[in-house]
Amino acid sequence: MALHPDFPLQTERLRLRPFTRGDVDGVFAYRGREDVARYLFDPPLSRDECALAIQQRATQTGFFEEGDRIVLAVETAHDGKLVGEVSLIWRSVEARQGELGWIFHPDHHGRGYATEATNALLDLGFGPADMHRIFARCDARNEPSWRLMERLGMRREAHFREHGLFKGLWDEEFYYAILRDEWLSLRHV
């Protein structure tokens, strides 16, 4: 279903909104870091690369066709500080599948911001976007990431070993997923 949600999405402590040109420094502050990029597909980004990425993201705010993504900046509601980003990709139109992603600034880890923001995206995916299943994946060594998936109520569906190369080494990867019915029972709807 084509979808152009109204932004921002509000949660208890956070605002999720499209990126703007003013976010370049805020994004560079975390996407430029080695520790943040460790398990990401991209290496640490330069400031110019962040500016380019933001240009692209300014249009990634709705679903029109398969493969489209919604990428949102996450800021604190009380002082508008950019703390990270979350994304939802429309992977299959026919089978109503979505994929979640997240990246947060290490200064803002450990406060439940990632959980709070991603739960809002799950609600968007299963609510207005009418998805049937939402999955996420991460490097098996990225424990903060798969623990987040477990907090969200996702199940581990796959544990791949050496199925590819990642940054020159054998890759080990987890897939987690949640079905619409599971989300409904979590939200007691």
Added chain:
Amino acid sequence: MSSLRLPIETDHLVLRPFERGDLDAVRRYHTLSSVQRYVERPTRYEEDVAAALAVMRSQVELHRPGETLTLAMVRRGDALLVGHVSLKWSDATAGQGELRFAIDPAQSGKGYLTQALTAMIDLAFDHFRIHRLMVRCDGRSHHSIKLMQKLGMRLEAHYREHALFQGEWDEELHFAMLDREWRPTAKVQDLPMRVRVA
């Protein structure tokens, strides 16, 4: 690498490339719905089988990633064609391969697939130097799941309702095995850098 020597012989089977004359035998199992899931082009109707056979007849070597080797499982003695096994070389840099198989249900439960797949796993790891082999199974296909466990494959993935197959929610299992997990006592191979396929 020495070139591939065919046919491959097992206790009860000969594994050989498909031939023009196999059409009637292939028809017996290739249109079954359980087989559709694992074939490159659907053959729901008998008219489609000849084209499927033509494809399988052309799959006789692995020279490049993306290619598939398909062999007919032929019973020794009476030369009855009971099914087929195939090995796809899916990725060169990471040495990935995928096995598929199909058998005439009238001939299942006799250990033929165990023999044929064992021979294909040997071929993948020893001859083609594959690093990791995977097999997809329908989540409801208990025969295949038991067979994978018997071969010593690890369950790597259990997807639920991740796709639609013939209009219904699908359930799919992935089994996998690394080269060092297959008859580990028989060989010592260094990781991660290794000789690649071909």
